[in-house]
Amino acid sequence: MDPSAPILFFDSGVGGLSVLGPTRALLPNAPIVYAADNAAFPYGTRSEQEIAARVPALLGRLVERFHPRLAVIACNTASTIALDHVRAALEIPVVGTVPAIKPAAELSLSRVIGVLGTEATVRQPYVDDLADRFASDCTVIRHGSPELVELAEAKLAGVAVAAEDVHRAVEAMLDHPRGHELDVVVLACTHFPLLADELSEALPNVTQVDGGPGIARRISSLTKGQAWPESAPDGIAVFTAPPPKQLVTSLAGFGLNTVVIL
Numbered sequence: 001m002d003p004s005a006p007i008l009f010f011d012s013g014v015g016g017l018s019v020l021g022p023t024r025a026l027l028p029n030a031p032i033v034y035a036a037d038n039a040a041f042p043y044g045t046r047s048e049q050e051i052a053a054r055v056p057a058l059l060g061r062l063v064e065r066f067h068p069r070l071a072v073i074a075c076n077t078a079s080t081i082a083l084d085h086v087r088a089a090l091e092i093p094v095v096g097t098v099p100a101i102k103p104a105a106e107l108s109l110s111r112v113i114g115v116l117g118t119e120a121t122v123r124q125p126y127v128d129d130l131a132d133r134f135a136s137d138c139t140v141i142r143h144g145s146p147e148l149v150e151l152a153e154a155k156l157a158g159v160a161v162a163a164e165d166v167h168r169a170v171e172a173m174l175d176h177p178r179g180h181e182l183d184v185v186v187l188a189c190t191h192f193p194l195l196a197d198e199l200s201e202a203l204p205n206v207t208q209v210d211g212g213p214g215i216a217r218r219i220s221s222l223t224k225g226q227a228w229p230e231s232a233p234d235g236i237a238v239f240t241a242p243p244p245k246q247l248v249t250s251l252a253g254f255g256l257n258t259v260v261i262l
Contacts, residue, residue, distance in 0.1 A: 001069055003227040006031035006236075007219065008068035010059060012043040014156045014247065015149070015191030016074025017254055019097065022216035023072075024255065029228040032235035033066045034256055039240035042149045043077040044118025044189070051120070055082040056089040061262065062238065063090055070222060072215065073097060076117055076188050080124040093222050097211055099127055099188035104209045105135035112139045112181040114173050114206070117188030119144030127188075141176045145169045151198075152191035158246035166195060167202040174203075182206055238262050 007023065009016045013036050020034060037043075037058055043051055055078045059071060072095045073079045073086060079096035087094045099121070104113045113135060115122055122142040131140045147169040155161045173179055185203060187193055187210040196208060237248075237256040248259055 001226040002067075003229050004031055004233070005069040006033045006066060007223075008059075008062055008066060008071045009034045009074045010037070010055075010062070010071065010078070011035075011073075011075040011190060012037050012041045012078065013149070013153050013191065015152060015189060015194065016072070017156070018190050018193035018210065019072060019074040019212045019215050020254060022213045023219050026216050026220045027223065027228065029230065029232045030223075031229065031233050032255065033062070033068060033238060034235060034251075034254075035062050035238040035262070036243070037240045038243060041153070042118065042146060043075060044120045044144065044146055044149060046120070048081050048120070051078060051081045052085055056085045058240070058262075059086055060089055063092065066236070068092060069226065070095065070219065072219060074190050074215070076190060077120045080121055080126045095215060095218055095222070097190060097215060099130060099186050100209045100211045100214065101127070101130040101140070101186055102134035103214075104184045104186045105138050107207055107209065108138060108184045110181040110183040111137055112141065112178045112183065114182050114185035115140060115142045115188050116148070116170065116173065116185050116192060117142075117144060118149060119146060121188050139178050139181075141173050141179065141182065143170065143173045148195060149189060149191045152194040155194060156247060156250045157244045158250065161195065161198055163198060163201055166198040170199070170202050184209060186210070234258055236260060
């Protein structure tokens with residue numbers, strides 16, 4: 001394995017940074033390419049057919065250009081819809097992102113858990129299967145919130161996020177007949193951990209669970225024994241449309257110092 005071969009992270013926007021962060025903690029010298037399909041953002045409001053066609057095609061172009069050792073679909077919506085298509089199209093390992101329903105069910109004492117994601121993710125049969133397999137004795141409250149995705153993007157671009165906007169975006173979960181018993185919520189969109197503090201205020205005494213740390217461990221396992229550079233090179237951020245200037249500044253905090261428009 002060429003030590004300079006990067007790990008490729010892919011998302012519709014900046015949500016995948018919540019997966020990149022814990023991965024860097026485990027693999028600090030790993031070369032990183034982070035790709036955001038912001039020209040089609042947000043995925044959660046697009047059709048399954050569009051995502052299933054667009055994601056494998058884009059990842060194919062990215063693999064051809066950057067020659068990664070491994071690709072990470074750091075997006076729940078893209079993973080639940082297009083993961084199998086991507087794996088069929090690429091010849092490198094592909095790690096997906098799925099809602100952390102199993103650990104949420106293991107943590108819940110009230111047996112009422114929430115699945116907070118995009119509209120596309122929460123309606124997927126894949127989520128039905130996870131709930132049936134790992135949370136069959138739980139009431140699972142699902143809620144799709146495109147507003148939270150937009151708020152997370154705005155926050156990283158330097159825009160102040162109002163607490164009342166976050167509360168309004170999740171209040172439907174609390175309005176459920178058993179919403180007052182909710183004790184664990186699955187952040188089933190990689191954007192949402194970027195709003196962890198705001199969500200804690202909107203959902204007090206509710207434990208948040210997301211897949212980022214588990215995905216990082218999976219990446220570390222798949223690359224065990226592979227060579228890495230002696231020090232971390234500058235990461236590359238790839239966008240499919242020009243990003244806001246303030247967002248580019250924020251990306252430097254994640255080690256992404258070079259910006260490319262695909």
